[in-house]
Amino acid sequence: MSSTHSLSWLEWPFLDHTHRELAIRLRDWCGERELPSEDVSPEQACREWVAALGAAGWLRYSVPAGPDGAYGGALDELDSRSLCILRETLAGHHALADFAFAMQGLGSGAISLAGSDAQKRAYLPAVARGEKIAAFALSEPEAGSDVAALSCAAVKEGDEYVLNGEKTWISNGGIADFYCVFVRTDPDAGARGVSAFIVDTDTPGLEIAEMIDVISPHPLATLRFTNCRVPANQMLGGLNQGFKLAMQTLDVFRTSVAAAAVGFARKALDAALHHAASRRMFGGTLADMQLTQAALGDAATDIDQSALLTYRAAWVRDVQKRPPTIETAMAKMAATESAQRVIDRMQQMFGGLGVKRNHPLEQLYRDIRALRIYEGATEVQKLIISRGLLKSLS
């Protein structure tokens, strides 16, 4: 794909010149970087990405600036379009670069949205510099899609809360310096009985129960809390306000999951275009076959549809300043599902090569899969969209 077309989306009216410059600067930075060696563990690779992204200033987009720049961010507010551009571009470069960037934002997002001034000053500048690694701890073994069923609990004792229970599928688990943990503070109140806390990783009573290996390896763990005492002033937002805070955090970062999926899909299409144009067969090239042309046409259209939904959702939050819940759910569902289709179709064009271990298409095939599940599976996005539509009737 010519660079003219692959960057033409930057001209869309959802974006302004700062976004265009950001995309080009980041693309150039990625082009100059060496990829981590295959021998490095995902944990080590992520630590290195966080340090590099922090040193280069990219992580400053994952937190707000705060008064006189006290929180370390690049912009006054979290800007969804910048987050999307960063994730789309990083995903097109290396899956772990995207992961490392994304988790700094998601992991500290509840602090950015609801933290006190003291909490923001204590954590956000270090997140922006890549000196503290952040994690978002919401899911549990028995509370995934139905997250209001969570049971990991905090009970108040004096000036502390005592946490007991487990959190699982926690990205950055095992390498994080702190976790934003959502726990039950009222056993009978469902979604209205959840509170959030910042728990530092060296807090006694917090341990890594298991490191989880997945098809596209990245730091992922089950956390166990056993009489883990957390100062009451580590609570984020108000008592029993944690469920809404989790949903608001996801409303911001789910859009960026869609952007990462677009980045993966673009990378697959670019590779397939170059391959089809040069691969000789039947006296011509693979690109001469109408079946190939159909697949390329479908893929390019799928990608633009996804990107339009993604940047529309980001624009709704940034510019229209209204909760982007429905638009975000649509973007997350459409972009992750269609990226899986695009990657699968493009991989087919490579024949046996496409499934060879560590071929770029084989990697993309594994990298995209979890995006259809994490931060709310496709089925949950459908629920969110339909509930929102029905609510608008009442």
Ligand code: COS
């Ligand atoms: N922003 C603000 N508030 C929200 C909200 C949002 N996006 N979504 C829900 N709320 C509020 C509701 O308005 C409701 O408030 P009231 O108690 O004042 O009425 C409260 O939160 C409970 O909402 P709801 O009744 O819709 O909760 P449910 O238990 O039915 O759950 C879904 C709804 C399915 C949307 C939720 O469980 C979910 O998002 N699940 C997926 C979780 C997920 O993404 N897990 C991945 C973790 S990160 S890898």
